[in-house]
Amino acid sequence: MAQTRYAPDRGLTRRMVFTMFLIGLLYVAFMGVLIALLGKAWPLILLFTGGMFIAQFWFSDRIAAYSMGAREVTPEQAPELHGAIDRLCALADMPKPRVAIADSDVPNAFATGRNQKKALVCATTGLLRRLEPEELDGVLAHELSHVAHRDVAVMTFASFLGVLAGSLTRMALWSGMMRGGGRNNNTAILALIIPLVSVVVYVISFLLTRLLSRYRELSADRGAALLTGRPSALAAALTKITGQMSQIPTRDLRQAEPFNAFFFAPAVSGQSFSKLLSSHPTLEQRLDQLSRISRDLGRP
Known part of the structure; x- marks a missing residue:
């Protein structure tokens, strides 16, 4: 790394x-x-x-961005999103990735790119509309953790x-x-x-990549919580995103589900997925880990 x-x-x-x-x-x-x-x-x-x-x-970065309808944005077009990523990259001492927005009501985010220089971090309009600044920082820090650990490139190879x-x-x-x-x-x-x-x-x-994907999501949560020092904000974002998925039209969820392995949280439509087949750990697992980190940091 x-x-x-x-x-x-x-x-x-x-x-x-x-x-x-x-x-x-x-x-x-x-x-x-x-x-x-x-x-x-x-x-x-x-x-x-x-x-x-x-x-x-x-x-891989262009394929993923095109498939998910992401468009790169300048600091003038999305000052708050760029500002958040600028702060987090300075905090993490890492190069700033390209920044994109996907016009989708599904509240989510993803990172792609074979290395830090080619990385792209994208947030959906649904995510930007629903989250508070601290919650958005937690989600973006999670995606930047994927970039920092190079697991985007590994998952691209593994899924090949x-x-x-x-x-x-x-x-x-x-x-x-x-x-x-x-x-x-x-x-x-x-x-x-x-x-x-x-x-x-x-x-x-498929089973090997799903197993790795679940662990990498927990690792990114942990990295984001430790970097920002606000695991409760990330937990709030997770709870809010997962809770509001049921309000998203089924058609939009079906369009997003093929890209679950890339997303911050899976786009689900109320169905129960087997843990063995899921690309993400359960919400309970993620919140439990963040709760333990909060206790270790001595923060509420």
């Missing part, structure tokens, strides 16, 4: 390294199976996967394998049919085995 005043989190570092190691092994195994099944098509597979990874990693599994399934089936000259016994076997392998790879990578 680059030197900032955010408290180092060795637990997060260990988990990121271990998750990356497991996903790397999974990737190598997946590629080995595909190469063994598709034979001479392996150079095309490597070229495709390499290009896909570079594009996703290099342009799941995307790759689906893409390679289609590519492998097409390649197998072209190589086989049409439908035959070998093509039929490939059509069965490759999707099955891809599903297994997707499920494993």
Whole structure:
């Protein structure tokens, strides 16, 4: 992690390294199976996967911002948001990221970018309208913690394998049919085995990234609370955002749900999600941690 005043989190570092190691092994195994099944098509597979990874990693900030409708804003266009980020970056002794606003009534925020120099922090109009200044500081400090710990880049890499599994399934089936000259016994076997392998790879990578995502959210909460010294403000923001999700139109929530892993709080529509599948820890877990930090700091 680059030197900032955010408290180092060795637990997060260990988990990121271990998750990356497991996903790397999974990737190598997946590629080995595909190469063994598709034979001479392996150079095309490597070229495709390499290009896909570079594009996703290099342009992750632009892809995420475009997908979520974020537009960069200047200090003149959003003085309060820029002012808050300026104060927090000075407090954390870290470079200021680009600042954006997404026109959405869903109260949320996210950070993206492969490193601190390419980072972007975005808040929705719904968030800016609902939170008090101290609460907004807590949310923005949480997002800056993601940037400082580089876990945005790690999550981008970790989620790549799941995307790759689906893409390679289609590519492998097409390649197998072209190589086989049409439908035959070998093509039929490939059509069965490759999707099955891809599903297994997707499920494993999905569960690993969800496990890491839940811990990184707790780590960002902890980092934000210690940096600002106001864990109660972050707790208030969490409670307010989660409580008001039920007031957001279902259509808006459905549009936001695919990006839950990026957001400060999950966009849920009143449904109960399994802890195993959730990208975020429960509200109770987050508030309990913030309560313990408050006691340690001797603040209400």
